[in-house]
Amino acid sequence: ILNVEQSPQSLHVQEGDSTNFTCSFPSSNFYALHWYRWETAKSPEALFVMTLNGDEKKKGRISATLNTKEGYSYLYIKGSQPEDSATYLCAFTDKLIFGTGTRLQVFP
């Protein structure tokens, strides 16, 4: 069974801090890596779809990088805000395998 691991499981930061977390996945037979943001009581929503080794994607203060050779992706949040509080999921497709998520809480 393919395994997708995310670390840390949870993270508490102060408003204004920058933070990052990791998604590790099998490096063989890579297809795509997705990042989703999941706010409490809402549905997961896609942040990034990454397909090529060395990919870097950015959306506002959030960015992500991809290393398919070593099997990891980093998600960075610059200057965290309380509205960034959510669980961040990565998914290794096309096997549709999700990691357990990193739960981020940003305190004012």
Added chain:
Amino acid sequence: DADVTQTPRNRITKTGKRIMLECSQTKGHDRMYWYRQDPGLGLRLIYYSFDVKDINKGEISDGYSVSRQAQAKFSLSLESAIPNQTALYFCATSDFGREHNEQFFGPGTRLTVL
């Protein structure tokens, strides 16, 4: 209006009962999925369908069945519900031709089996 809808949003039932969860989408996507979410376990794939009448088992299909009679609808059935099927269930859609299977999720159905 939401593009992916699920009914019911909440359901409490008893062990042994048959339950059906419905998913509808207006996105025109060909692919539909059912996931369950349990605390600490992330999202796990139950079944998926790439087209009408196409059914594929996911990681945890035992105890579940699905039906895809129309492109816009994908239903999940629990023939005889058991307490360890208590979970949050998400339906999702994707269009293979765009963004490498990016998933669009419904609002979720919280199912409790007593």
